[in-house]
Amino acid sequence: MAPWPKTVVLCIDGLDPSYIEATPTPAIDDLAAAGYYAVGQAVVPTVTNVNNVSIVTGTPPNEHGITANYVLDPRTGRETYMESAEFLCRPTILDRARRRGLSTAALTAKQKLLDLVGQGADYALCAEAPDAEMVQKLGPPPDIYAPDLNLWLLKALALLLREQDPDLVYCATTDGMMHRYAPESLESQAHIRGLDVALGHIAEDAPRHRILLTADHGMSGKEWGVDLEKALASGGIVARAIPIIKDRYVVHHGNLGGAAYVHLADLGALDQACALLSEIPGVEEVHPRQQAADRFQLMAERIGDLLVLADAYTVFGTFEAVRVPVRLRSHGSRHEGAIPILAYGPEAGGDYKRNYELTAGLCLG
Ligand SMILES: [Zn+2]
Structure with a gap:
């Protein structure tokens, strides 16, 4: 089997390409210039759970089974959140990696998303309720609705890469800032700049890593x-x-x-x-x-x-x-379908049209 390039998969929640266009993002630009960058398409309906699961399984919803954040079962009349791994009909890339003997980690902003995408993670962290060790090293995370929650999460990712360096990491931020601010607003520009700087540090610290970055939907x-x-x-x-x-x-x-x-x-x-x-x-x-x-x-x-x-x-x-x-x-409609697709590092070439195609080939067989 070919040697595995250590890989970081990032789903930046709600990262409409217009956010990248409205703010200087030198780190993302460098990665894109050295790798692959395109504006691709998310899965419809353009909501968080459906697309995060598409990315973390590398499959479309007719295979993985997550069709909404929330569903009604017409047989029982029961309405329920589709937010635990029991709904998943396909293994995650973390499951697949673990089967190959690779070490894995999942980091998310929200606990509920971790329950859905963390299947197969040796180490799991959510910024909403992090472990004591991470809090001791990074300080307590900001509130789930605070602007720099995503930055705290990316700091945790950088620390994890430095200290444990798992073979495959899935990291998903939250889209609170995109819901609140348009791309051209000062608040949004500060947020995107912060993400870009954090990403630049990660790429610098882990120069041999493959970095796959996309989004679950636009806004x-x-x-x-x-x-x-x-x-x-x-x-x-x-x-x-x-x-x-x-x-x-x-x-x-x-x-x-x-x-x-x-x-x-x-x-x-x-x-x-x-x-x-x-x-x-x-x-x-x-x-x-x-x-x-x-x-x-x-x-x-x-x-x-x-x-x-x-x-x-x-x-x-x-x-x-x-x-x-x-x-x-x-978001939710076809009009929030445009998302960035960035692939950088070893074996990162390709021609990706959908967000989940970025991870479709990882650890198959
Ligand atoms: Zn989302």
Whole structure:
């Protein structure tokens, strides 16, 4: 078997390419110039869990089974967060590496994401609840919503590489800053500069490492909120609309995102529901279950009767009317699909179009 180049996989949560364009990022530019860089595509729906799992397994959702942050099981009527490894239908790259006798680590900002992507990690750390040893060395991490939480996480990564140097590390930040600030804002520029400096230090400290960097989704400003349940009810159709973005960290996005799964009480109303939803301003695409599964590589039994996608300016959620003005930054639709793909170091060449293609070939067989 070929010698394994030590590898760091970074998923920078919500790193829309426009964030990199709006801020000087000399370290990222150097890595890109010496390696591979392209703007590629995330998986639809463009939410954190679906894409992080795509990256950490190197497979699309019809293989790994994570189709949302949050799902409704139509057989039981139970709604649940898709946030533990029991939902995973494929091994992670950490599992695969461990099977080859390699040492592994997973670092995330949020505990819930670690539960989902940390499968197969010899060492696991989340910035929300780090181990005492890391706190002793780096000081306590900032609050989960604080601007420099990601910087603390990257410091932990740098320390881990210096002290333990595992063969494969998966590291996923959080997108709180992207939800709050547009690329051109001073706050965002400071955040991106901080990430770039940290990345530069990591590349300097670990010059022989392969660095694979991408994002789970982009981010855009939203102006309209649409309540799909209310819209359907106005046509006499009883349905549940599940916000695909929904997670426990509500401050970031208020559970408002650009994609929803709709479960109909009566499947006989399917055509009528499609027609009604397609007429609503802000609704861009409505796909029945199988069509959605085929088009977006989703697991049909784990989505809704309909997948509804918003235009660039609209989010779905619960509102006081069918359509109301809103003001927030969020993701979930096709319009947050553009993400950076960077590969640097040994065996890092390639032609990557999707974020998960970056890791697809790691430790196979
Ligand atoms: Zn995310």
